[in-house]
Amino acid sequence: MKSNYIVKSILAIAVVSVASCKPELSEVTPSKGNADFSRYVALGNSLTSGFADGGLYLEGQKNSFPEIIAGQMKAVGGGSFTSPLFSEAQFNGSGYLRFAGFKADGTPNIERVTTQTAVRGQVNIPPVGNVILYTKYTGDINNYGVPGIKLDNADLAPYGNFNGYFERLLPGNAGTNNTSYIDFVMQKDFTFFSMWLGGNDILGYASSGGAGDVPTLKTTFSTKYASVLARLTSKGAKGVVATIPDITITPYFRTVTLASLLAAVRATPAGANVNTLYLRTGAGVARAATAEDLFTLTLSSDGVFGVNDPLKGPYGLSPANPIENKYALDKDEVAVVIDFTNSYNATIKAAANTSNLAIVDAGALLKEYGAGTKVNGVGVSAEFIRGNLFSLDGIHLTPLGYAIVANEFIKAINSKYSSSIPTVDASKYRGTLYP
Amino acid sequence: MKKILLSFLLSVPVFGFAQSFQVNLQGQKQTAMGGAGTGLALDEAAIFFNPGAVSFLQQNGVQAGISPLYLKTAFRQTGSNLTEYNKDKIATPIMGYAVFGSPANRLRFGVGIYTPFGGAMHWKEDWTGKYTVTSLDLQAIYIQPTLSLKITDHIGIGGGLVYSLGKVDLRQALPINQSNGQPGTAQLKGDTKDFGWNAGIYVKTEVGITIGVTHRSQVTANVKDGDAIFAGPNSLQPTLPTKFTAALPLPATSSIGFGFYPSEKLTMALDVNWVHWNTYKVLAFDYNNNTTIQDTESPRNYHDAAALRLGFQHQTTAKLALRAGIGYAFTPVDDGYVTAEVPDADRLLLSAGIGYHGTKGFGMDLSFLYEDVMSRKQTNFESGLSGEYKTKAYIPGISLSYKF
Numbered sequence: 001m002k003s004n005y006i007v008k009s010i011l012a013i014a015v016v017s018v019a020s021c022k023p024e025l026s027e028v029t030p031s032k033g034n035a036d037f038s039r040y041v042a043l044g045n046s047l048t049s050g051f052a053d054g055g056l057y058l059e060g061q062k063n064s065f066p067e068i069i070a071g072q073m074k075a076v077g078g079g080s081f082t083s084p085l086f087s088e089a090q091f092n093g094s095g096y097l098r099f100a101g102f103k104a105d106g107t108p109n110i111e112r113v114t115t116q117t118a119v120r121g122q123v124n125i126p127p128v129g130n131v132i133l134y135t136k137y138t139g140d141i142n143n144y145g146v147p148g149i150k151l152d153n154a155d156l157a158p159y160g161n162f163n164g165y166f167e168r169l170l171p172g173n174a175g176t177n178n179t180s181y182i183d184f185v186m187q188k189d190f191t192f193f194s195m196w197l198g199g200n201d202i203l204g205y206a207s208s209g210g211a212g213d214v215p216t217l218k219t220t221f222s223t224k225y226a227s228v229l230a231r232l233t234s235k236g237a238k239g240v241v242a243t244i245p246d247i248t249i250t251p252y253f254r255t256v257t258l259a260s261l262l263a264a265v266r267a268t269p270a271g272a273n274v275n276t277l278y279l280r281t282g283a284g285v286a287r288a289a290t291a292e293d294l295f296t297l298t299l300s301s302d303g304v305f306g307v308n309d310p311l312k313g314p315y316g317l318s319p320a321n322p323i324e325n326k327y328a329l330d331k332d333e334v335a336v337v338i339d340f341t342n343s344y345n346a347t348i349k350a351a352a353n354t355s356n357l358a359i360v361d362a363g364a365l366l367k368e369y370g371a372g373t374k375v376n377g378v379g380v381s382a383e384f385i386r387g388n389l390f391s392l393d394g395i396h397l398t399p400l401g402y403a404i405v406a407n408e409f410i411k412a413i414n415s416k417y418s419s420s421i422p423t424v425d426a427s428k429y430r431g432t433l434y435p
Numbered sequence: 436m437k438k439i440l441l442s443f444l445l446s447v448p449v450f451g452f453a454q455s456f457q458v459n460l461q462g463q464k465q466t467a468m469g470g471a472g473t474g475l476a477l478d479e480a481a482i483f484f485n486p487g488a489v490s491f492l493q494q495n496g497v498q499a500g501i502s503p504l505y506l507k508t509a510f511r512q513t514g515s516n517l518t519e520y521n522k523d524k525i526a527t528p529i530m531g532y533a534v535f536g537s538p539a540n541r542l543r544f545g546v547g548i549y550t551p552f553g554g555a556m557h558w559k560e561d562w563t564g565k566y567t568v569t570s571l572d573l574q575a576i577y578i579q580p581t582l583s584l585k586i587t588d589h590i591g592i593g594g595g596l597v598y599s600l601g602k603v604d605l606r607q608a609l610p611i612n613q614s615n616g617q618p619g620t621a622q623l624k625g626d627t628k629d630f631g632w633n634a635g636i637y638v639k640t641e642v643g644i645t646i647g648v649t650h651r652s653q654v655t656a657n658v659k660d661g662d663a664i665f666a667g668p669n670s671l672q673p674t675l676p677t678k679f680t681a682a683l684p685l686p687a688t689s690s691i692g693f694g695f696y697p698s699e700k701l702t703m704a705l706d707v708n709w710v711h712w713n714t715y716k717v718l719a720f721d722y723n724n725n726t727t728i729q730d731t732e733s734p735r736n737y738h739d740a741a742a743l744r745l746g747f748q749h750q751t752t753a754k755l756a757l758r759a760g761i762g763y764a765f766t767p768v769d770d771g772y773v774t775a776e777v778p779d780a781d782r783l784l785l786s787a788g789i790g791y792h793g794t795k796g797f798g799m800d801l802s803f804l805y806e807d808v809m810s811r812k813q814t815n816f817e818s819g820l821s822g823e824y825k826t827k828a829y830i831p832g833i834s835l836s837y838k839f
Contacts, residue, residue, distance in 0.1 A: 023509045023825040025810065028516045075516060101670055376512075377566030377818040378610040388610070411514070423514035425563040430612045434668035 032076040033419030035238045036191040039079050041142050042066030043185055043232070044196035046396055047405075048145030049165070050083070054112070054393035055096030056147055056165065058086045063399035063429060066143045066194060068406035069413075072421050083143035084169055090118035090135055094165075097392040099385065101435045108385055110301065110392055123174050125161050134168040141169060144185050150200040152216040154181045154228050182231050193232050193239035194409060196362065198225070198348060199247075202340045206247045207395065209296060210282040210333035211326040215340045222347045229355045240358035240413050243345040245366045248334055251384035252394030253294040261295070265306060265317065278322035281330040286322040292331035297384070297394040299327035358416030360408050369404060376427035380404070388431025399429035457686070457710060459742075460502040460528050460804070461549045463834040467788020467802035468746020469760020471704035473692025474647040476637060477748075478836070479532035482547035482581050485647040485692070486593025487637035489583035490543045492534055499531040500800070500834025506826060508556070508778055512563050513814070513821040519562050526555040529576075530834070545581040547595070550574060551651070552685045556776050564775040565608040566618070567818045571776040572604040575656060575685055579633055589641075594634035599685070601627035601656040605776070611727075613668045623679055623720065625661025629654045631685075645694035653687040653714060663722060676722035683718065686737075687711040700751070706744040712737035712767035733817050740767035744784070756790040758802070773813040778824035780811040788832075796838045804830040 042048050042064075049056055050064030061067075061083050070081030086093040092113050100111045118135040125131050146166045153159045160170045160177030167174045170184065201221060204213030232239060247253065258277060265271035277289040299305055305323070308314045312321035329337065345363055352359045369375075369389055370382030380401075381387040384394060389401045397405065403426035410421045462480025465472035472484040476491035479498050504526040511518045528550035536543040553574040560569055578600070583593030602625075609619030635649035658681045665675035688710045695703040715737040721730050746760035762784035773779060788802035808826035815821070 021827060021829070022507050022520065023810075023827045025509050025511050025518055025823055025825050028511070030516050374817065374819040376563055376820045377607070407514070420516075422516040423512070425512060425515070427563065427566055427610075428561070430616050430618075431610065433612050433614050433616065435614055435670045 028420070028422075030075040030422055031418075031420045033414070033417040035413065035417035035419055037073040037076060037078040037421075039142070039190040040066075040070055040073060040081060040192045040194070041144060041185060041190040042194045044145045044194070045149050045200050046145065046147035047199060048143065048194070048196050049147050050143075050145065050402065051147045052391040052393070052396045052398060053096040053098070054391075054396075055092075055094040056086075057093035057096045058088070058091035060096075060399075061085050061093070061143075063402055064143060064145065065402040065406040065409065066145070068403055068424055069194070069409055069421075070142065072406075072410060072424060076419055076421050080140075081142040082140040084137040084139070084141050086118045087135070090116055092116045093118050094132070094134065095119070099392060099433060099435055125174060128162045131162060131167070131174055132164045133174060134164055137168055138171075144169075144181075146181065148200060149181060149197070150204075150216060151197040151221060151224050151228070152201055154197065154224060156180055160184075182228055186231055189235060190237055193237055194241070195228070195232065195239065196242040196244075196360075197228070198344050199244040201344065202244070202337055203247055203395070206329060206333075206337045207252065207296065209324075209326045209328050210330070210336070211324075215336070218340065218343045218347070221344050222351075225347055225351045226354070229351055229357070233355055233357075238357070238417060240360060240409055240416070241348055241352045242360040242362040242409070243348050243364070244341060245363050246338065246341050247395065248294060248329070248337055249367055249370050249382055250395050251382055251387065251390045252297045253329060254382060255297050255384040255394060256295040256300045258289050258291050258293065258295075261305065261316065268306075271306075271317075274317060277316050278319045279316070279328040279330060280322045280325045281328075282325055282333045284325075286319050289323070289328070290331065292334070294329040294334055295323070296327050296329070299323065302327075358412040360405075360412045362405060362408065365405065365408050369401075375400070375404060376425065378427050378431065380431070385432050392432070398431050400426060400431045403429040457688075458528050458550055458553050460504070460830065460832060461530050461551070462532075463500050463502075463788060463800035463802045463832050464748070464758060464790060465746070466502065466804050466830075466832055467758035467760060467786050467800070468704055468748060469744040469762040469784055469786050470742070471692060471706040471744035471746040471760060471762070473635070473649055473690040473704075473706045474637075474645050474694040475692070475702065475704050476645070479534045479545065480530065480547075482532045482534070482545045482579060482595065483530075483549050483633070485635035485637050485649050486545075486581050486583050486595050486633055487591040487635035487649070488647060489534055489545050489581060489593050490541065490585035490591040491637060491639065492543070493538060494838040495534050495536070495538065496796075496836055496838035497531075497533040498834050498836035499529075500832060501527055501529050502802070502804075502830050502832035503527050504555075504828060504830045506806075506828040508824060508826040510563070510775065510778070511823050513812070513823070515563075515822070519559070522557040522559065524555050524557045526553065528553060541585040543583045545583065545595075547579045547581065548576060549579075550576050554777060558775065560608070563822070564818070564820045566610045567774060567815070567820055568605065568607050568776040570604070570606045572602070575599050575601040575627075575654065577631075577654075581633075589639045591637040592635070593637075594632060597631035597633055597652070597654065599627070599629045599631060599654045599656065601629065601685075603627070603656070603658060603661075603683070609665060609667055611667050611671065619665065619667035621666075622664040623661060623681070624664070625658035625679070625681070627656040627658055629656055643696055647690070647692040647694075649690045649692075651688045653711065654685045656683045656685055658682070665728070667727070671727050674724060674726035676724040676728055678723040680721040681719060684714040686714055700749055702748040702750075704744075704746040704748075706742075708742040708744070710740050710742070710767065713739050715767075734772065736769060736772055737767040738769065740765045746786075754792055754794075756792075758786075758788040758790065760784070760786040762786075770813065771816040773811060773824065774815060774818075775820065775824075778808075778811070778826060780809040780824070780826075782806050782808040798836040798838070800834050800836070802832040804828075804832070806830070
């Protein structure tokens, strides 16, 4: 009987232990440190708005990095956060690019989604030309990300007439607006801000092969960055700013290369012996392309390469019919882009230090991830489509890419303000969608 | 009690846990004594613990047992405030032994069935490390016919051929999103049949101390033509693998053990195990279609690792024995190589048990083993998964025996 009793006791202890003794990790208590996240606002361009796949649409807006940060701030007293979302009925927003399948030659077939958009029309506004207008948004705004905006535009009073994404947030119609971006943001008080502006000050130049835009002057950039920060911190708000990415590492410039173009030509019967391609430089000279010249993703998607002209020869294969400047960032233009990017980033870091703000080196971050690594087992790199980091436009990020950025912002905020906002599991956010 | 045992038996019939995916639950008496027993001629489980000691067993017997194993792992991603736990999954390593031949003779025979390697780690399908593993079921059951020869009254040698029956089923999420945003899934499953051996020497010294030295060989579990079941986006599905080949070394173990007998009622056992994990360098999967999924070669770089075990048995009455033990096992896994399917670290073992042996040869042994695996903060070199792991295991066990 005694042994029976012992047996029963041992079993009882076993059952109780199993039921109650979960392993415990040391306690974590998220804290806001010496910052106040009760009203967080995000300033920035397309990267802040959640722009992806060549468009701004509902899924991207919901997965923007400020949305992710704000969700995590809730653990440390963060208030509600509202992005100017497109409606469910117009969830495709501006329209966007979709990976629809593979072509016969094995290359991806990328289509534009044009249904259920929020486009309400377009208007000609001199001197910028046609501005596409979107269904107006009314309501609270915390995410002030405006695709296309430059730092240079932030204090421009008529800017609400030039940019349909900004016009959408303003009460007035295009042509009647007179509120600058920074004034609009300052209309309602906030306790914390993120600002990731400056990328478009060089992007327009770079993405058009140096043909479509001029970079903002370095001195202008420096002055305006300081004055915008002065406005943002004028009422005591704390914040975080980020450096701009080096656009030349993105798939937009690294997918179509001299090698891939030559390989495509040589795969054709007539092109087997082709060794040289020609481009027109920013200086207007037609010359042989080198491995140091970069080509835009649009050179491929526009379908112009190799097309024969009876008088001038095949496009890109003949000095008389070179690859146009808008598709090529020649090596001198690459140097310009890198020089301006470095200069802007030096300005951003210096200004942030002067204003005692947290800094995210997003440029370095995207270089590091672009070089190839794994995030919780998911491979990421700057490779087009397979890299999972950049979306189908080759410049903007996937939700996974934005989640990686959000975690980096959180880490920078925590480190600056002694807070402990929890990071997210970035691998919960998707990379490229395959058909 | 029967009810509890029954419900355990109905659950997944496999696996275990002790040092990485090695399992040390081969006899209830020994388990209750911290897993020590190499230097003892305690019971039929000597077929596993020391084949040389089998010829010193005073009676023939058969025994069968089971150790339902419950292990709980907590994981928290670096920077996160959320703790994730693995799913409740009871693994049930089994053991059975029979010893024959006349105890008066020098030569004895035996056969053993036991589970020296295994693992059952199931995480939620959407957990943070889902792209590294969602579940791993691994087991190797060894069948070991054994001969044991008492060379002199003081020295016994023994050895057995090991036939290993292995099974592996590894699942993870596939980091290729389908158009609905959901990830794909990958499952690798296969069977293995391999050979090895187990040999030992048992010495009963003049001074009343017994000593055992054993070596269990490595068995390399080769999965040939295993099923690779990938579910991915439609456009890629035809390019995904359907078969795989892999090899997993189940490492050799060398042991030395001592038995001390301070009084007629008290037995002490001290074991040192040396597990030759250094052969586990990589876990490589070779797929039959590499269009989309490349072959993988994941570095493991395990190093040899020791375990120390100390056990006590008190024969309280002629029928009743009480047992207790303590042990410490060093992890074979270096920093940076810890993975979520086997979140290993150094561990402390505490055990206790009770045996009741009736007059008609029937007996029952119960054991309870608690393993406290130290918490470990890790960033895996390969997957980038970064976080802190903490594991505890609770392992009750029972065996029934009949001596003749």
